[in-house]
Every structure is written in C-alpha cells, then in structure tokens.
Amino acid sequence: MEAFDHYKNKAGETLVFLHGSAFNRAMWRPQIDALKNDFDLLALDLPGHGVLENRTFTLDTAVSHVADVISSETSGKVVMVGFSLGGYVAIAHAGKHPEQVSGLIVSGSCIQYFGPAGFLARANAVFLSLVSPGCFARMQKRMLRNLLPGALVEELAKAGFSVKGARDSMLEVVRKDFLSMLKKYPGPVLIANGENDKLNRKYQPQLMAAAKQASVEIIPNSGHLCNLQQAEAFSCMVRKFSKMVYQN
DSSP states (O other): OOSEEEEOSSTTOEEEEEOOTTOOGGGGHHHHHHHTTTSEEEEEOOTTSGGGTTSOOOHHHHHHHHHHHHHHHOSSOEEEEEETHHHHHHHHHHHHOGGGEEEEEEESOOOOOSHHHHHHHHHHHHHHTTSOHHHHHHHHHHHHHTTSOHHHHHHHHHHOOOHHHHHHHHHHHTTOOHHHHHHTOOSEEEEEEETTOHHHHHHHHHHHHHOSEEEEEEETTOOTTHHHHTHHHHHHHHHHHHHHHHHO
16 A cells, blocks of 8 residues: 555646654645645655554654655655644755755644753653553544544544554654754745644744744644644645745
C-alpha cells in the first residue's frame, strides 16, 4: 500500500500535506475535499504513522521520504502544508531541499524544544512508552470528542492513531534547531496558529524572525487542531496563500 494519496488535478500546482504526531494523512480529509478541484494534492503518511507505523520516526528519514515522494509524483516545486509535527518536518525539508518548495505553511509548529519544553516532551515520551496502542486510541478519542464533531472523531479513529509514532517523534524534536533550518529557506512562509493555541503563539515571533518572507494567520475560535476545528477557514487560508505563490 502506498504511503500517500495523490489527487491529481492541475499539474504544476501541487500542495503536499504533512500530518501531526500520532495522526496520519486522514487528518487532512476536510482540506482534501475543499481543495481537490483547485490543485494537485498529496497527503503523506510520515514514518512511524499510518501505513509506515512499523518504521521509526526520525527527522532525517521523514525528510528523505517527503523528498522522494515529491520527486516521483510532481513535476516541480510544491507548496508544503505541515501541521504540528508535519510543520517541523516541512521546515526541515524546506531548509534542506529549497529547490522543491515554492511556499511553506506551518501550523502549530512554533515551539522550540529546548529547556522546559524539551523536558516535557521527553517526559511525555516516557509516559507513552508505558501506554498500549489500545489505551492510546481510547485516550485520543476522548480528547478529540471534546473538540470535534463525533463523525469526524470516528473517521480519525478508524484511520488509526500511532502511539509509537507519537513517542518517537516527541523524542526526535527535542533540541532540534528549527529556527536555523528555516533561515535556510528563502521563500514565502505562512505561519498559522489557532487563536487559543497559546503556547505556539507565544513562540510565534521567533519563527517569524527566522523566515525570510513571513506572514501570519490566526484562525479564530480554534486551538491547536485548527485545521479540523475550523476546517473551512483553514482551507480558505491554504487556497489563498497557494494561489498567491503560484501566480508569482
């Protein structure tokens, strides 16, 4: 089974979606439905997640996987859309392979995991090492039911949650200098955060300062999961930014 879905429409105008920790490409279903008539769309599973759950997540293997899919499935540069873990992978990829990236949207990916934030990520990883996949799935469903419509929660649960991917990725982002990686990318960057995602908004100015061409979008009435909590607003934001990138 392929580790990505490719919705073909407009050759040369391709959006690549990278999911958050524990999730998989299914988390982008609202954006796929909203944008599939406007762009070519690629939604990937990252190592440790989805059909690649048996692999160990590392930043290097994730970037290599993304680069391989872009090379094999597209005719040129892409707009990358990354949420949380996917945003960090997108930053790392754009810094290493700027020739593949026309524009970058990162959502919920402003925290730099040094000091207390790094300690907390390590502590969460230790906790997750003690949690069974079944227990983790139940925990995820309970958390999501407080934030999202029931039908969407069931769709995400059916696609599955990866406790292994969540654990490995938490350890992998600790002490990674994503600001230096972003400084290597010369293109336009849109930093998107939910209005109530206070921790990412706290670190937002650092990411803005690191980007060569930065703009910011705050998604109203949403938290960290803004692409799911306010799917229409998030999709409109992606459409507007991507059209601007491809028209320039």
